[in-house]
Amino acid sequence: MNRTFSIGGVHPHDSKISKDCAIEALPLPPTVYISVAQHIGAPAKPIVAPGDKVKVGQPIAEPGGFVSAFIHSSVSGTVKSIAPRADLAGNKQMCIEIAVEGDEWYEGIDTSDTLNTDFSDDNKEIIEKIRLGGIVGLGGATFPTHVKLSPPPGKVCETLIINGCECEPYLTSDYRTLLEKGPQVVTGTAILKQALSVDKAVIAIEENKPQAIEYINKLLSDLRKVSSKYTGITVMSLRKRYPQGGEKQLIDAVMHRQVKSGGLPIDVGAVVQNVGTALAVYDAVQKRKPLIDNTITVTGECFPRQANLLVRVGTPLSFIIDYLGGMPADAAKVISGGPMMGKAISNLDAATLKGTSSLLFLTEKQTRRRPESSCIRCGRCADACPMGLEPFLLNRLAHAGLTDELEKNAVQDCIECGCCLYSCPANIPLLDHIRQAKGQVMGIIRARAAAAKAAASK
Amino acid sequence: MSQTIIWTIVIIAVLGLVLALVLWFIAEKFKVVEDPRIDEVEKVMPGANCGGCGFAGCRAFADSAVKAENLDNHFCPVGGNDVMQKVAAILGHEVKAKAPQVAVVRCNGTCEARPVVNDYDGAATCRVKAALYSGDTGCSYGCLGCGDCVSACQFGALSMDPATGLPVVDEEKCTACGACVKACPKAIIELRAKGPRGMRMFVSCVNKDKGPSVKKACANACIGCGICFKTCTHDAIVFDSNVAYIDYSKCKLCRECEAFCPTEAIHAVNFPKPLDKDAVKARVNERKKKAAEAAAAAQTTVKEDKQ
Numbered sequence A: 001m002n003r004t005f006s007i008g009g010v011h012p013h014d015s016k017i018s019k020d021c022a023i024e025a026l027p028l029p030p031t032v033y034i035s036v037a038q039h040i041g042a043p044a045k046p047i048v049a050p051g052d053k054v055k056v057g058q059p060i061a062e063p064g065g066f067v068s069a070f071i072h073s074s075v076s077g078t079v080k081s082i083a084p085r086a087d088l089a090g091n092k093q094m095c096i097e098i099a100v101e102g103d104e105w106y107e108g109i110d111t112s113d114t115l116n117t118d119f120s121d122d123n124k125e126i127i128e129k130i131r132l133g134g135i136v137g138l139g140g141a142t143f144p145t146h147v148k149l150s151p152p153p154g155k156v157c158e159t160l161i162i163n164g165c166e167c168e169p170y171l172t173s174d175y176r177t178l179l180e181k182g183p184q185v186v187t188g189t190a191i192l193k194q195a196l197s198v199d200k201a202v203i204a205i206e207e208n209k210p211q212a213i214e215y216i217n218k219l220l221s222d223l224r225k226v227s228s229k230y231t232g233i234t235v236m237s238l239r240k241r242y243p244q245g246g247e248k249q250l251i252d253a254v255m256h257r258q259v260k261s262g263g264l265p266i267d268v269g270a271v272v273q274n275v276g277t278a279l280a281v282y283d284a285v286q287k288r289k290p291l292i293d294n295t296i297t298v299t300g301e302c303f304p305r306q307a308n309l310l311v312r313v314g315t316p317l318s319f320i321i322d323y324l325g326g327m328p329a330d331a332a333k334v335i336s337g338g339p340m341m342g343k344a345i346s347n348l349d350a351a352t353l354k355g356t357s358s359l360l361f362l363t364e365k366q367t368r369r370r371p372e373s374s375c376i377r378c379g380r381c382a383d384a385c386p387m388g389l390e391p392f393l394l395n396r397l398a399h400a401g402l403t404d405e406l407e408k409n410a411v412q413d414c415i416e417c418g419c420c421l422y423s424c425p426a427n428i429p430l431l432d433h434i435r436q437a438k439g440q441v442m443g444i445i446r447a448r449a450a451a452a453k454a455a456a457s458k
Numbered sequence B: 001m002s003q004t005i006i007w008t009i010v011i012i013a014v015l016g017l018v019l020a021l022v023l024w025f026i027a028e029k030f031k032v033v034e035d036p037r038i039d040e041v042e043k044v045m046p047g048a049n050c051g052g053c054g055f056a057g058c059r060a061f062a063d064s065a066v067k068a069e070n071l072d073n074h075f076c077p078v079g080g081n082d083v084m085q086k087v088a089a090i091l092g093h094e095v096k097a098k099a100p101q102v103a104v105v106r107c108n109g110t111c112e113a114r115p116v117v118n119d120y121d122g123a124a125t126c127r128v129k130a131a132l133y134s135g136d137t138g139c140s141y142g143c144l145g146c147g148d149c150v151s152a153c154q155f156g157a158l159s160m161d162p163a164t165g166l167p168v169v170d171e172e173k174c175t176a177c178g179a180c181v182k183a184c185p186k187a188i189i190e191l192r193a194k195g196p197r198g199m200r201m202f203v204s205c206v207n208k209d210k211g212p213s214v215k216k217a218c219a220n221a222c223i224g225c226g227i228c229f230k231t232c233t234h235d236a237i238v239f240d241s242n243v244a245y246i247d248y249s250k251c252k253l254c255r256e257c258e259a260f261c262p263t264e265a266i267h268a269v270n271f272p273k274p275l276d277k278d279a280v281k282a283r284v285n286e287r288k289k290k291a292a293e294a295a296a297a298a299q300t301t302v303k304e305d306k307q
Helices: A123-132 A173-180 A182-196 A210-226 A247-255 A275-286 A317-323 A380-384 A391-400 A403-408 A419-423 A430-457 B002-029 B036-044 B058-067 B080-091 B126-132 B148-152 B179-183 B211-217 B227-231 B256-260 B277-306
Strands: A023-025 A031-035 A059-062 A077-086 A092-100 A159-164 A200-206 A233-238 A270-274 A293-299 A307-312 A331-336 A358-363 B101-105 B158-161 B166-169 B189-193 B200-203 B237-240 B243-246 B266-269
Touching: A023 A173, A031 A077, A059 A092, A123 A182, A123 A275, A159 A173, A159 A182, A159 A247, A159 A275, A173 A182, A173 A210, A173 A275, A173 A293, A182 A200, A182 A210, A182 A233, A182 A270, A182 A275, A200 A210, A200 A247, A210 A233, A233 A247, A247 A270, A270 A275, A275 A293, A293 A317, A317 A358, A380 A391, A380 A419, A391 A403, A391 A430, A403 A430, A419 A430, A430 B126, B036 B058, B036 B080, B058 B080, B101 B166, B101 B200, B126 B148, B148 B158, B148 B179, B179 B189, B189 B200, B200 B243, B227 B237, B227 B256, B256 B266, B256 B277
Parallel strands: A023 A307, A159 A200, A159 A270, A200 A233, A293 A358
Antiparallel strands: A031 A092, A077 A092, A293 A307, A331 A358, B101 B189, B158 B166, B200 B266, B237 B243
16 A cells, blocks of 8 residues: 555545646747746846847846745847736736747757756755756745755755655646656756755655656666666655645655644755756756746646646736637636645736646536535544644634634644635635635744844844 | 521521631732722723724723823724813823824725626635735725625624625714724725814725726726826825825815816715816816916016026
8 A cells, every 4th residue: 555644635536637638838929927926935136127138048037035036038039018917816016028039048058858867966056056047846835946955054854755746636737747758857856866965865656647657667777777876766656645745745655754833844854846846957957948937737627628738937828728729618717726726817817927837727617616504513624634733723713813822723834735625514615714814823923033033133 | 496597597607707707808918909090991981892092992991091101192082082081081181182083995996987807706704805816806906895894893883885895984883993994904994084074085096006007997096197186285195106195184175186086086075065176177277377377477577687
């Protein structure tokens, strides 16, 4: 029996209807809108001005702080404007608008397809290349990768975990990446392993992707014969369960270690990176190609043409939809990400970000919430919660606005996976209220930490 | 039989006396001396315990007011000046009368003016909605319409108008406690001076976007054209980030700005007569013309002097 995480979790139907669609490159849109806030941390600062000519892969914004990332132009053309523009949720974000002219690449980028499995063993150089490539975690959180690869002093990483679970229903971009860019992902894994100076790396894949498991295993055994840099990398098949792709759940499944409340994976000696990130790392280190495109799954039963598209960052969503045949008449909701954790898109004119993993089209019947009734104290939400929280209690506390009690009951540990909402027979919008309360409590915790820091510096 | 009853009475009486003495002794020993004025102040307070004054309740307010050196930092918005006068009399302090305030909803994005562009299906509270996205209309600053302010109001002064989808303030019931101001995630509600006989003016919009995109989202929005700013002769209009704001301490209620506002975003309430826009416009234009003539004349005299 394959391993999995120890508490909670649900088994939604995996609905991976686009899993046999090969990755195809989307044609260039006429205009791209590249947001300067595509990662967790400080927004990047633009270093171009309207009227400037830019090439593909040219840096157009530099990090705005330590936890921040470079942003590169995903097209070649002229910068039209730098102005606030509505994002997927309708909130205004500073965007760099570039009119596309041709497809000329920035100097120094290797655009050939030749596979290069040999890399330097200078950790600092690797991390610097990753930083310059603007690589962020593509598993959803978009945390700058170079920061994750520089553990704080005193913390030692023992195992690198490459997350190929893709436990969200519908999503297939990581699976296609493993099948089509396997050698690059494996080399990226070896590079990440080198950057962290660890002996062990585990590529974790759920058992519902046997083809990927077999293929990566074969690649690894071939590469191990060629270079010693590939020893220590193994593939682990995991039992199918949501939210296995969550960082803390994955560490539990692979290493049988639990990250404490408020702790980081590095506290238990783990660093988790996504399959997409490993590929981006390969591109940045071996090809000097920054993160300018990513694979996006476009799917849904009502959508006429399923696809896994290689999309340049900043492509308007409406362009992608038009390319695949337009908006289906019976689509009621478009979601960015998977159906469990993804967010409904309210503005289809918005542009893709580095972390956009999917466009999912759902019908009225699939998405409409059922009428809410009273809590019957069945405790299913508590059983389903992979973080061991009590969602029914947090929901009540959130309604009452009791922030102290919420903090005591660890609302800040919620990973917003939606298992509680999924399992609730009374259709109570548990996650809606818990997420809002979590935001409030996190704000209080941050303010308290800032006040303590200010007091200490006095 | 009778003896048992007598003994019972005697024992109970003696026991009661002894315990009473013990209680009295302990009460004397551990007596907490409290300023009697706290009780007096609490008695004159409204007793709503709404927290609008910034204290946990009326008792906490009274406790703090008695200890304070003056009443500058204490004001009961519910009781208003009457209650503050009484409190001041008990404590022997002076208190300055404050202009009575009222909650004002600064959004006029009615259902017709601000069409809904997407359908929200989540938990029906403004706080949750605001955390998820910018709202179900094209305006990312406007009222979300789930009524968090209505549920925050303890005095029943707020209600949602189903026709407009916006909250309405009942001026009679509003105590200006500020609970709705805190509850609104979009910071639309503001406490403003009630004004003489309730007459007041305000800009009923907080949209900071530039004109064209604002106009697309809502027909009643402030488009940031700045005409009101140029018209005002009392320096009462603050114009910042594409939206006008009327400073009520400077506004003289002349209604000239209202006459010129192209989107009717400036609201005047409780005025006895409706505004005769053309008359006001003519008056202002006449004044501007005269000023321009005077300026031209002054310039020519300067030139003549130079010559």
